Amino acid sequence: MRRFGLSAFAALAIRSLCLLALSGAALQAQDTAVVFVHGINSSAEVWTGIASNLQQRLRVAPVIPSLNWARTEGEQATQLSGILNANPLTASFARRMPFVAHSNGGLVTREYRRGDGRVRHAVTVGTPHFGAPLANNWLSGTTISISQFILDRLLDPVRYYSLNDIEAPSVIDWAYWVSYPLIWLVNVIDALLCPVAGFCLVLEAGTYVAAPVVYDLAVGSTATQMLNSSSNLTQEEATVAQRVGIRTFTPPSGAMFDLFTEEPEAWEIAQELAIASYISGYQYYRDHWDYFLQANAWLWVDGAAALIDLDYWWQTLTGTLVSYSRVLDQNTGFYGTYLEAFPSDGLVPHLSAAYPSGTLQIELPGRISHSKQLRSAAVSDALFAVLNERFEIPIRDGPPPPTYVASINGPTLARSGNICSWSAATNIPDAAFQWSVDGAVVSASPEILLSVQSSFTLSLLVSNGQGASASTSIFVSVGTENANCESQ
Structure with missing residues (x-):
């Protein structure tokens, strides 16, 4: 039987399900x-x-x-x-x-x-x-460049002072742990944007590849x-x-938190605490007796600025930024921003x-x-x-x-040459079953056993004599490196 398969990275991310009422x-x-x-x-x-x-x-x-x-x-x-x-x-x-x-x-x-x-x-x-516009910025590499810029400025002071100050105060640990959630969220813009927003798919080799639909979205x-x-x-x-x-x-201030988190207000508080911790790091080291530690105190200011500018960067990536300005008083820790966006x-x-x-x-x-x-x-x-x-x-x-609904229980990943089984579940009484592989009918039983060679779409149609009907389908990814008849 001829089976048509999609590319490997698409196969791992795709399942086709049709819910019918x-x-x-x-x-x-x-x-x-x-x-x-x-x-x-x-x-x-x-x-x-x-x-x-x-x-x-x-x-x-x-x-x-x-x-x-x-x-x-x-x-x-x-x-x-x-x-x-x-x-x-x-x-x-x-x-x-x-x-x-x-x-x-x-x-x-x-x-x-x-x-x-x-x-x-x-x-x-x-x-x-x-x-x-976010699709354009992802395809051009701008999204990755900006997220790396922010991450470097958040991590640089922690790295430098952890390595060079043998008497590093608790402010360093405090700065890192307070800002850690923000560091994770910035990674959302870069790597985690893939599964969260669907802008890329991840190959087994760990390489990020743009999903084909992203080119259409640009x-x-x-x-x-x-x-x-x-x-x-x-x-x-x-x-x-x-x-x-x-x-x-959604307001431009905190838009990234609102988009990617369930409690944007809590994240805004975390942002404020992280900014305060970076300003504290600067204030501690600016008058330090060690010249080299004092000379690099500006790293903390850059980290604070990166945290303050999160809204600016997100509005830039989504193509809605009109204007932005920031005032940061390094001595008092006071800062103010003006952000205008479409x-x-x-x-x-x-x-x-x-x-x-x-x-x-x-x-x-x-x-x-x-x-x-x-x-x-x-x-x-x-x-x-x-x-x-x-x-x-x-x-x-x-x-x-x-x-009325129907579902398929069984593997979505298989190794070429495996013999795998799938079963049907439905709430339709007195149901009759029809299984199809890539559109070709192969069985009329509640369960099906197949010898798989290449990736395929497995479809199920359930009906009865009273007119009730439901259908569903899944994509089964088959390759030499896949697991043996396993669900993803």
């Missing part, structure tokens, strides 16, 4: 299938909370595919088309559907419309329609220019009746998040960062209003239908 012919006649599309470093699970809430309130049947987020927008659009064509709720080519998309999922939705054309309405949340990319070309916008206006953009705001959600500038030629642009009040948009009640309520008022989906007048 439907209850048969009666549901299809009453509820509107709404497709929810996720962004990078994400999967179907990020939408389940909001989708469930909307299903409780509106007559919608959520269809939530999980895409290979690391691949190009075109490849994801092709995968999305295949998933929708295999779903009983969305399989009819005569049916045009509302789409709700987050972040890069909005660009995938627009790309899907170019090929499939079955997008009736579209609403995007935090989508970088005109590109994300400002001025071929993909972005194609979507925003006058010809494509004209086609979107003619075929997509309602085009709604939703964007949120509005953004901490990652995507508002100018980019506006739906091109959209019929409605919504800007939500309050502090809602890009990473917290799909956990926001305000976003959920805004989507409810859009689906009900703009997309004309009626309010549900009774309990929602049961949600």
Whole structure:
């Protein structure tokens, strides 16, 4: 059997899961299938909370595919088309559907419309329609250069005085341990930005490689220019009746903390304590009797400045900086900053998040960062209003239908030549099973045993005679160095 595999680094990061909510012919006649599309470093699970809430309130049947987020927008659009064509709720080519998309999922939705054309309405949340400057800065190496610059200034005074002052006071340990969380967070900008924001994938050799989708996300990319070309916008206006953009705001001060942490206020306090500790280090050594220790006291000032400037650097990387100034009194430890930036959600500038030629642009009040948009009640309520008022989906007048799901239990990593097994789990009563490998049906049992040779997509369709149905799929990475039939 011929099996088509993706590159190794993509295979390790990808799983394809399709969560399907439907209850048969009666549901299809009453509820509107709404497709929810996720962004990078994400999967179907990020939408389940909001989708469930909307299903409780509106007559919608959520269809939530999980895409290979690391691949190009075109490849994801092709995968999305295949998933929708295999779903009983969305399989009819005569049916045009509302789409709700987050972040890069909005660009995938627009790309899907170019090929499939079955997008009736579209609403995007935090989508970088005109590109994300952070992608450009990551691809150019600027992100790594800036993070290394900050890390050097945080670590240099600790390293120098730990090595050269045999009577190093507790201030050095205090400075290091207080600033350690900040040092970790700066690493987020560099290395950890890969798994956190999906900007790169890690090979076994430890090399960081840009995910293919990052090239599409860059400002001025071929993909972005194609979507925003006058010809494509004209086609979107003619075929997509309602085009709604939703964007949120987070203040430029502390935006990085808000984006990457759950308690930004606590991190801001940690930043203040770390700055104070570095100023204390400077004040201790500036009048030291040892000339060499005194002469390098400025290292502590540089460390304090690096901590003070975190907001400046992040706004620079996300392309929203307007102006910045800093005043630091080395004697008193007093500092002040002035930061002006274009509005953004901490990652995507508002100018980019506006739906091109959209019929409605919504800007939500309050502090809602890009990473917290799909956990926001305000976003959920805004989507409810859009689906009900703009997309004309009626309010549900009774309990929602049961949600049927299916899952695959088994390995996602295997060594070439292994014989591995997978089993199905579902809440569908009297279920019948259909397993497929790269689209070809191979079994009708609850469990399946396969001899694997190369990477492949394993899909499962579960149904019964009463019309209940659910499907899911996973990507199994197969290579000579992989583990023996293990889950990642």
